[in-house]
Amino acid sequence: VQLQASGGGLVQAGGSLRLSCAASGPTRRIYRMSWFRQALGKEREFVAGINWSARTTIYTDSVKGRFTISRDNAKVAVILQMSGLKPEDTAVYYCAAVNGRVENPTREDEYEYWGQGTQVTVSS
Secondary structure, rough: OOOEEEEOEEEEOOOEEEEEEEOOOOOEEEEEEEEEEEEOOOOOOOEEEEOOOOOOOOEEEEHHHOOOEEEEEEOOEEEEEEEEHHHHOOOEEEEEEEEEOOOOOOOOHOOOOOOOOOEEEOOO
């Protein structure tokens, strides 16, 4: 499975961005897709995730009410719609995917496949 992330950029605080992550290859077994982010000098952290078939979603507390993760019904892709962006959202955003259930979907070591990352910069 290959993951291709896109949609990052520079935005002012309060603005919006839409990230997309398209999966290719043997995608039929994908169970969950998620977004993580890593700010400069910090560890990578979970942002949001979606169960591929049930479409249930989870979010880290800091983005609840501002970010929405969803499936792209036309292809094997996941969208992260980000609004009300804050400077502390500045980071490289990575999409990740895994085949099969996982113990803790917020842990990065549960995921098998990773995209290349896309930079999101929020200016104050």
